[in-house]
Amino acid sequence: MAAIFSSPTCVEVIEAIQDHLPALYFAFSRGRTELLAEELGREWDFLTPGEKRSVRWMIQEAEENNPGLFGPRRQNLRRLLLQGIGYHHAGLSPLLKDLVERLYESRLVYVLFCTETFAVGVNFPAASTVFDACRKWDGQEFRPLLNREFFQMAGRAGRRGYDPVGRVFVRIDERFPEQTGFYREDEVEPVRGRLTISPNTVLSLLHWKTDAEIRRLLEKNLSVYQSNKESRQLRQEVQRLEEKAAELARCFCSDRGQPCCELYRVKLRKELNQLKKSKHRNRADSKLRLQEIQILLQKGRKKCRYKVCLDAAKKARRLEERIHLLHKRLKQLEKHSRDYVREFENVWSLLEKLGYVQGRELLPRGKFALYVHVQEILVTELVFSGIILESPPAEATAILAGVDYQPGRDEQVTPPPFSLDRVEELRRFLLQSGVPEYFCVWSPLPAALAAAWYEGASFEQLLGMTNLQEGDIFSILRREIDLLRQIERAAGEDRALARLARELRRRLDRDEVAVVGV
Amino acid sequence: MVQKKETGARGKRRPRRRRSKIVLPAAPLKLDRFQEEAIAALLDGYTVLVAAPTGTGKTLIAEKLLEHILAAGKGAVYTSPIKALSNQKYRDFGRLFGPERVGLITGDLSINEKAPLLVMTTEIFRNWCFANPGELEHTSHVIFDEMHYLDDPERGTAWEESIIFAPPHMKILGLSATVPNIQEISSWMAEVRGEVVKVIEERCRAVPLEISWIAPGGDVLDEEEAREEIAERQEIRRWRRHRWNDMMAAGQEELDY
Numbered sequence: 053m054a055a056i057f058s059s060p061t062c063v064e065v066i067e068a069i070q071d072h073l074p075a076l077y078f079a080f081s082r083g084r085t086e087l088l089a090e091e092l093g094r095e096w097d098f099l100t101p102g103e104k105r106s107v108r109w110m111i112q113e114a115e116e117n118n119p120g121l122f123g124p125r126r127q128n129l130r131r132l133l134l135q136g137i138g139y140h141h142a143g144l145s146p147l148l149k150d151l152v153e154r155l156y157e158s159r160l161v162y163v164l165f166c167t168e169t170f171a172v173g174v175n176f177p178a179a180s181t182v183f184d185a186c187r188k189w190d191g192q193e194f195r196p197l198l199n200r201e202f203f204q205m206a207g208r209a210g211r212r213g214y215d216p217v218g219r220v221f222v223r224i225d226e227r228f229p230e231q232t233g234f235y236r237e238d239e240v241e242p243v244r245g246r247l248t249i250s251p252n253t254v255l256s257l258l259h260w261k262t263d264a265e266i267r268r269l270l271e272k273n274l275s276v277y278q279s280n281k282e283s284r285q286l287r288q289e290v291q292r293l294e295e296k297a298a299e300l301a302r303c304f305c306s307d308r309g310q311p312c313c314e315l316y317r318v319k320l321r322k323e324l325n326q327l328k329k330s331k332h333r334n335r336a337d338s339k340l341r342l343q344e345i346q347i348l349l350q351k352g353r354k355k356c357r358y359k360v361c362l363d364a365a366k367k368a369r370r371l372e373e374r375i376h377l378l379h380k381r382l383k384q385l386e387k388h389s390r391d392y393v394r395e396f397e398n399v400w401s402l403l404e405k406l407g408y409v410q411g412r413e414l415l416p417r418g419k420f421a422l423y424v425h426v427q428e429i430l431v432t433e434l435v436f437s438g439i440i441l442e443s444p445p446a447e448a449t450a451i452l453a454g455v456d457y458q459p460g461r462d463e464q465v466t467p468p469p470f471s472l473d474r475v476e477e478l479r480r481f482l483l484q485s486g487v488p489e490y491f492c493v494w495s496p497l498p499a500a501l502a503a504a505w506y507e508g509a510s511f512e513q514l515l516g517m518t519n520l521q522e523g524d525i526f527s528i529l530r531r532e533i534d535l536l537r538q539i540e541r542a543a544g545e546d547r548a549l550a551r552l553a554r555e556l557r558r559r560l561d562r563d564e565v566a567v568v569g570v
Numbered sequence: 571m572v573q574k575k576e577t578g579a580r581g582k583r584r585p586r587r588r589r590s591k592i593v594l595p596a597a598p599l600k601l602d603r604f605q606e607e608a609i610a611a612l613l614d615g616y617t618v619l620v621a622a623p624t625g626t627g628k629t630l631i632a633e634k635l636l637e638h639i640l641a642a643g644k645g646a647v648y649t650s651p652i653k654a655l656s657n658q659k660y661r662d663f664g665r666l667f668g669p670e671r672v673g674l675i676t677g678d679l680s681i682n683e684k685a686p687l688l689v690m691t692t693e694i695f696r697n698w699c700f701a702n703p704g705e706l707e708h709t710s711h712v713i714f715d716e717m718h719y720l721d722d723p724e725r726g727t728a729w730e731e732s733i734i735f736a737p738p739h740m741k742i743l744g745l746s747a748t749v750p751n752i753q754e755i756s757s758w759m760a761e762v763r764g765e766v767v768k769v770i771e772e773r774c775r776a777v778p779l780e781i782s783w784i785a786p787g788g789d790v791l792d793e794e795e796a797r798e799e800i801a802e803r804q805e806i807r808r809w810r811r812h813r814w815n816d817m818m819a820a821g822q823e824e825l826d827y
Contacts, residue, residue: 064788070585097582135582162585172652172716177625182784200718204747207624210777220781224796229803232783234793237623242751243718246726253731256700265735268762273730274720277758425677425693534677 060223062088063095065182066163072180072219073098073162076170078205079184082141082521085165088184089132089139098136098162107134107160114151118567121147123512123522136162140170143521147567171205180219181209186233202235245274249395251403251428251491255421258400258412270392279389283382290378297371303364311351314358315365320345402486408432423542426535427456430492433482435539439474441549446503449556451475452539453502453532457495465518468500498528505529506556511564529565533557602627604772609634611768612711612743617759619717619744621752622772628745632713633666635743636687640667645686645709649695649732651719659715660689692719696728699735706737717746720755734762748773 060068062077069075079085099107111130115121122130126148132138138152138161155161156176168188170176186202187194210218224232247269257266270276307313311320324345332338403409406429408418417436421428434440434455440448447470454475475494482492501514514525536557543550601609604622608631611618622628632648639646648663650656653676660674660681673685675694688709695712698705712732720729736742742759746752748771756767783796791799 060784060786060788064786065784067583068784068788068790073585095583096585098585169652169654172655175625175629200721200747200749204624206779206781207747207775209779210625210775212625212627212776215777217780218775218777220779221790222781222783222796224783224785224791224799224803226786226803229800229807232796232800234797235781237748237779240747240749241721243721243746243749243755245730246721246723247730248723248727250727253727260700261735269731269734272762273734274755274758277761278754281754425697530678537678 062092062184065221065223066092066096069180069182069219069221072215074156074159074178075163075180075182076176076178076205076208077163077165077182077184078171079165079167080188082143082167084184085139085141085167086128089137089163089165090128092163092165093128093132093135093137096135096137096163099134099160103136103160104134106158107136107155110155110158110160111151114147118147118564120512121145121151123515125515125522133161136160138164140164140166141523142167142169142527143523145522145526145564147564148522168201168205171208177208177211177218179209179211179215180221181206182221182223183233184223185225185228185231186222187228187231196231197233197235199235199237199240202233203237203240206235245276245278247273247275247392249392249399251399251408251421252425254396254399254403255408255414255418255428257396258409259414259418259422266396270396273392275390276392279385283385283389286378286382286385290375290382293371293375293378297368297375300364300368300371303360305356305361307354308361310354311348312354313361314353314356315361317349317353318362320349324349406485406487419544420542424535424538426538427491427493429482429487430479430494431455431535431539433478434475435542435549437474437478439478441552443474444470445552445556445559446506448552449506449532449560450499450503452535452556453498453528454495455535456493456531457498457528458493459495459497463497463518463520465497465500465520468496468503470503472496472499501525501528502532502560505565506559526565529560533561533565536560601630602772604770605631605634608743608770611770612741613638615741616768617742617763617765619746619752619756619759619767619769620772621746621748621769623748623775626772626774626776632715632743632745635711635713636663636667639710640671640686642710643686644711645688647695647706647709647712648687648689648715649692649712650689650715651692651722651725653691655715656689656691663687663689692725692728692732696732696735699732699737703737706740709740711741711743712736713743713745715745717744718749733759736763738763738765742767 065077066073066075077085077088079088111133123145126144129139129144129148129152133152133155138155140149140152144152152161152164153176156164164170164178183202183205186197188197188201206220207218209215209220222233257269261269304315305313309316311317324342327333327338327342327345330338333342400409403418404411406417407415408421408429409415414422417432420435421432424431431452434451439451443451447468450468450470451472454472475496479492479494483489500517501520504514504517511522511525515522518525520528536553540550540553540557543553604620605627608618608620612631612635620628620631636646636648648659650659656674656676660672663672667687670682671685671687673682673688674680675683675688675690677691677694692714714729714732717729719725733742742763744759749755752769752771756769760767781793783791783793783799785791785796785799
């Protein structure tokens with residue numbers, strides 16, 4: 053009875069599809085992959101003693117190379133792997149992800165709970181794919197998967213030369229039955245242009261490209277091409293329909309609109325009926341109009357083949373409706389198609405106002421920002437305000453770790469032992485100077501982690517300071533290493549800055565963080 | 571098939587297993603028609619877009635092209651939308667063509683950057699197109715893997731800037747999942763780059779997909795059955811909500827007395 057009011061559990065799902073393993077079981081949050089793996093692991097064990105030996109051996113080998121591979125948080129994953137069950141998501145350290153992938157490739161993982169990223173490009177086919185749900189959080193809202201997203205994942209089912217068909221299973225969710233997915237491959241969404249104009253785009257164009265080349269990007273990018281094409285097609289359609297309407301109009305004679313014309317009389321009769329039914333029929337003006345119509349109708353009808361006119365009028369009305377819709381869509385296109393020339397000019401004048409360029413000439417700030425590819429304005433100002441060079445190195449590391457970082461819900465890190473007020477002050481100043489919020493994204497959250505790592509803390513100590521997962525800490529530090537490379541290149545003749553960037557990078561790029569799995 | 575629900579040492583369920591292990595046959599040596607067409611067009615010197623479902627062997631086309639380029643003593647760039655994929659391709663190509671001929675450049679990492687075959691993220695390639703196009707003088711091709719990422723709000727810009735500003739002597743091999751407007755993208759590329767772009771499309775999956783739905787209790791349903799099941803479920807929910815409301819109303823009346 054319980055089954056009637058509950059969703060199929062993953063234990064039930066695997067029971068049902070056990071003849072089609074290995075399976076990739078897609079879920080849309082990291083926590084959910086772990087939860088499901090635990091749930092399945094309580095009841096199922098997929099490995100023979102021989103296979104268990106192989107897994108144990110591969111784990112041992114990986115641990116010898118990287119002691120503490122599973123750390124305190126991932127002991128459950130080790131236990132699950134020995135049962136042929138795994139999970140894989142961005143929160144895992146790259147080394148652990150790599151181990152899970154290798155076990156999977158060696159056919160020692162029978163059910164792998166994973167997130168969407170497992171389906172991008174990397175070639176890991178399975179006998180079947182399972183969808184825990186068909187809705188995902190896209191950073192702003194829960195929404196159903198697109199056809200394209202569904203098939204990117206579903207398409208991992210079916211191993212060439214091995215499975216006659218790839219089996220895809222969608223779980224019916226009791227809580228959101230209406231959101232159970234039904235997808236068609238022939239309804240995959242078309243690709244749309246998504247160009248955006250960043251400060252770096254503007255600086256790069258001004259510095260390296262000719263006017264003609266700049267125009268090429270702004271006036272011929274995919275988005276402009278697509279909306280131009282659509283409006284061209286719509287305008288042609290409008291023209292065609294208008295010609296048709298004009299042709300229809302030729303049916304009508306000069307008596308149209310006169311009381312003797314049947315077209316007009318039909319309209320009058322309709323109005324008459326409405327007036328009679330109306331609750332205002334006893335009002336003075338209604339009575340007047342009633343009489344007026346009756347007098348008009350008493351005049352005789354012209355003898356003609358009015359049916360032709362009636363048909364034509366009906367067709368003309370339909371055409372007009374269609375033309376009206378097309379005009380509406382054209383207006384929409386005009387409103388939504390982005391004016392890249394204006395966007396470019398807006399960012400350009402912002403950069404001019406902030407002293408990055410003078411006309412097409414790049415000033416020192418502009419020449420610096422030319423080599424920065426993330427939060428260009430904020431990073432440049434952090435350097436030019438002196439904050440980076442004047443802060444103790446550990447604090448500079450802490451500040452740069454927060455560039456472009458957008459903390460998720462409930463993310464916590466112990467606060468750093470120093471103040472970050474100068475950065476907040478700088479950001480406030482930039483916002484007041486008209487720099488849009490999305491050009492100075494920064495968060496104090498990762499500060500303490502980066503500072504501690506700079507000062508030689510162990511990865512395990514970092515884990516003790518936060519509820520962030522290993523993979524998150526890893527990517528915060530790798531991203532900072534990327535940024536430090538950019539700053540070093542941007543520093544150019546500024547020896548002190550280049551030296552500092554190199555030194556910070558060298559101190560960050562060590563131990564677990566230096567292992568990037570190539 | 572062996573016995574059902576065999577119990578493991580720790581009392582856990584074990585799957586049914588096939589008696590004999592089937593060995594995966596080696597990948598078919600004969601190329602598919604669309605693969606051959608694509609390779610021929612590339613060797614004729616065209617920019618080529620290949621749209622095919624996952625698992626049909628798009629990578630093979632890239633590998634054949636790279637073989638030719640390396641044999642001719644030229645260079646090539648391979649770009650992918652995400653770093654993890656770049657790392658994997660770097661390993662694969664190293665195994666295939668010898669590690670000394672392959673380099674890897676991502677924002678935070680660079681290995682053997684003078685190698686003739688460079689794996690990089692699209693962002694890095696875009697930067698080269700702006701800042702050091704001279705470095706690409708001897709590079710005859712750029713391969714864009716997963717090109718439908720053009721549509722990605724965050725990554726799309728780097729793709730577009732790369733396609734528009736890749737040096738004119740370079741030919742492009744774009745690999746994409748099947749999208750309905752691949753012809754539109756190719757005519758856009760042809761216009762913006764001023765060259766002929768060939769489109770090779772394969773709509774057939776190497777292994778066809780069969781989609782089913784799983785109901786509570788583990789029944790496997792086809793589409794029609796699934797829709798019925800869902801309708802029933804919604805009906806039950808409506809009914810329960812209704813009854814709940816009735817009960818609340820009744821409770822209210824009692825209070826009113």
